[in-house]
Amino acid sequence: MIVQAPTIPIPVFVPAGITKWNTQPLSGSPNYAQIVSWTTDPGSASDSNGLKPNSASPGTVITASVSWSGSSVVNSAVTVRLLINNVVVATGDTTTGKNTQVSSCTFTADLQLSDVIKVQVSYTGFAPTVNAGSGTYIRTSAPASTVEPEVNLPAPTGPYRIGAQDVFLTQTGRSDPFVPANTRRISTTVWYPTTASFGRMARYLSEVSATETTMATKDQATHASGGPAPAVMVGKVTHSFLNAPVRTDLGLLPVVMYSPGLNVGKEHGTAICEELASYGYVVISIACNYESPATEFPDALYFTDTRTETPAIRDMKLYARIDDARYVMDKLTDPAVFGNGIAGLVDASKVGMMGHSNGGWTAIEVAAHDARLKCCLDYDGQFTSSGQVNYAFNNGVDQPLMAFIEQGITSADWSAFKSRIRGPLYQIELAGSKHYAFTDLVSLADSSLSGTITPARAHICCRAYTRAFFDKHLKGSAQVLLDGPSGTYPEVSFNTLG
Structure with missing residues (x-):
């Protein structure tokens, strides 16, 4: 508890x-x-x-x-x-x-x-x-102003201040599927409650100026004309204290992993990750080497694999994500990996996962492959029986699942998949939204990526239902918000996928 x-x-x-x-x-x-x-x-x-x-x-x-x-x-x-x-x-x-x-x-x-x-x-x-x-x-x-400007994201609403720390893992004995001669490496950012009151704030992209400029340029190119301009990200800080000490008086905390969309950086889930951490979660965002526009390690930057996106390549990417997430779970309580007191903070028996787009389907696949994952939340991830890994589609999942989708999406395969979901299922739709409305891009880019819903309302709705889902299934607290439509969030409707 x-x-x-x-x-x-x-x-x-x-x-x-x-x-x-x-x-x-x-x-x-x-x-x-x-x-x-x-x-x-x-x-x-x-x-x-x-x-x-x-x-x-x-x-x-x-x-x-x-x-x-x-x-x-x-x-x-x-x-x-x-x-x-x-x-x-x-x-x-x-x-x-x-x-x-x-x-x-x-x-x-x-x-x-x-x-x-x-x-x-x-x-x-x-x-x-x-x-x-x-x-x-x-x-x-007051101290002289040396504060870097904040990235244009809403501040977390929870009662706890937040620390952020980059953690890099190397999975000995596992070859990188993109470069088989190399051992697989995994880049993550961890958010957690902290005792810090003052200190340096973590930057949105990278603590290294030259690196963040490269990452921002690559990121914009990925989203073409609708992507965020580098100026809205470079030199901007988050709401989290960098490498801050963990807060130890809250007991063991549940863990939520985050997986970004296809060819998208893990950074674009920062707002929802900070939000959960401010309510007493340890949140781990996992980058996708050779898939994200640029993935940072202390000694290298890995860029997107340039091979043609065939079904086999897409399967390789998704299996890499699944295996990365499972290895992160393996190491959650290892202080040699998750240092600075983080390993001693987590409750490894209460782990959930969320993700956007392909990251949402990743969360479902991890649930299907690994019973250690207790629940999964899919932000507008596709439901299909072909063209990608389909283990979850064929075998179903036992864990609670939330599908939080953009307005008007349909899926011919959803009914078949829904019949294989054996745990609690929440199907909700966000009115006025487009695909990227569930990410930071709703605030950082133009509306061609996010829809007609305002950034503020998109964040508010996404945060409310995300917290309710994980609070119920990881913390065990009752959540009436999940029972049906709410007058507080009229943009959210239930059971629209059929």
Whole structure:
């Protein structure tokens, strides 16, 4: 059973500050003296005559300002320095002058909530007095903006923050069907709940700039004129913290694997993968080497196989996907493969799979081949008895299956296949949609790929029914949304395939 934790909001930087409330004469030149006697700004706290941060954030800007009054005749030279936990971290420039002056010091630090920030002052010449009031303070401010722009995808709606990590597998003893001399390698991205509050966000395509440019160009060419322009993907980040620590207080989590459409990159399922992870799933998106426009490994990029798409080639591609997914299941609890605590997070007895188009049929085939898969969801995948692997078509599946299809699709083979589905079956249709409306392309490309439904509604409907399906069949929670039409989602109709 998964222990549900309370909702955790995405953190917002909260500044902190203290202000000097009385004057403080200085003596003992040239030694440093600590400034004492502060009043806290609203919502802030002090400790041992220092400032406590309100946010644990890398890159926090700390500013100390000291207003002081000296002689009207003789110069004073005043220097301010900052300390964190009684360790000097920065010294400001010396200010020299008469009468009232201001000396300051600024430092950027990766602060923790337990830190204490203090300020000390040294002088030479005439002994000045530190002034009270708004000119003497310590304050923290938000980190300088180094955030990369986000890709145009909706933010996850779940209660948990998300981490993302690329995991690369090598299946020793298995030849790659596309290049038989090579051992099969598998590229995946894993999403999971994290404890991280701040950090670098994972990029949409690749952490390597040159690689993501190549991947974006290849991706656009795959979809011809309707594909997403490289500019909407290159340099853009997701809503997930890169390589973030796993959250371990939720118990073991169910796993959902994702398979993309034919000749489509795994990246175009990011929105639905992040959504599930934000609700307490470990989600693994599996690339298709030599089929996706470009598949990234640490030492190589694999591009689409250029051979003519014959039934035999298509079967080879689908069997490669099936075997990849089954090997991923083999290694789910192996910390040597799924490191950073991920292997210890998964419940390998609760694994489902979803996929778009050919990836949807892949999910069904994996279910037919492997009882470890407990349920499968097909986004607009074809139903056919010929021209591709047809093991599932001939033998049926025992696991729960959802077929979530575009508007108006028909299949002469569906009735025959439906009679071989022995588990619960959900047939639903999304009005106004086209084939790619179940992917990120609904937001990244033009409507020729997604249909007349708005991107926002496509994402909302897809997310709602996807969560309901996996929540019921992997988490065991009742879902009335699966019982029939809902007024909240009028675009979704049931049992349209016959």
